Amino acid sequence: MKKLVLSFVLFSAFLVSCGPKSTAVTGPKYTSSEQLAQGKTIFENSCNKCHGLPNPTKHDDQGWIKTLSRMAPRARLNDDQHQMVYDYLISVNKK
Ligand code: HEC
Incomplete structure (x- = not known):
């Protein structure tokens, strides 16, 4: 039982410490064609300001994260x- 309480306390501390960052991208979320089209527009408008538009095939899913x-x-x-x-x-x- 003591172990259970301890792991609960540690887990809560973990949740709190990671709280504000929980919205960071860790995997896929949007799949509708409208959202993907919007992502493409944002990509094409925002990612060519400092360098050429990168090729999406440059990275795999993990690499893009x-x-x-x-x-x-x-x-x-x-x-x-x-x-x-x-x-x-x-x-x-x-x-
Ligand atoms: C304010 C300038 C700036 C903007 C805006 C910007 N980049 Fe970059 N990018 C850089 C610089 C500087 C480098 C080279 C140094 C480095 O890799 O950190 C780079 C390197 C890269 C690389 C090569 C390195 C790698 O990890 O493959 C990719 C791919 C890339 N950017 C993708 C993007 C995407 C996608 C966006 C839009 C969300 C974007 N960049 C917007 C400045 C920018």
Whole structure:
């Protein structure tokens, strides 16, 4: 029982410490064609300002999680736009 209480306390601490970041993109969320089209538009408008538009096939699904978490703040995307761009990229990267 003591162990159970301890793991509960640790788990709650974990939840609290990760709270505000829970909206970060960790996998697919949007799948409708409207949302994917929106993600494409955001991608085409926001990701060619500092370099050429990257090829979506450059990364697999995991790779885009990492790269987008660095690039979305640079492109000043909000969490939802970040997510839509991610879902668009993995819908066309074929990896
Ligand atoms: C404010 C400028 C800026 C914006 C906007 C920007 N990038 Fe970048 N990007 C960079 C710079 C600088 C590098 C090279 C250094 C690095 O990799 O961090 C880079 C590198 C990259 C790379 C190559 C490195 C890798 O991990 O493959 C990819 C792919 C990429 N960006 C994708 C994107 C996408 C997608 C967006 C739109 C969400 C975006 N970038 C918006 C500045 C920007």
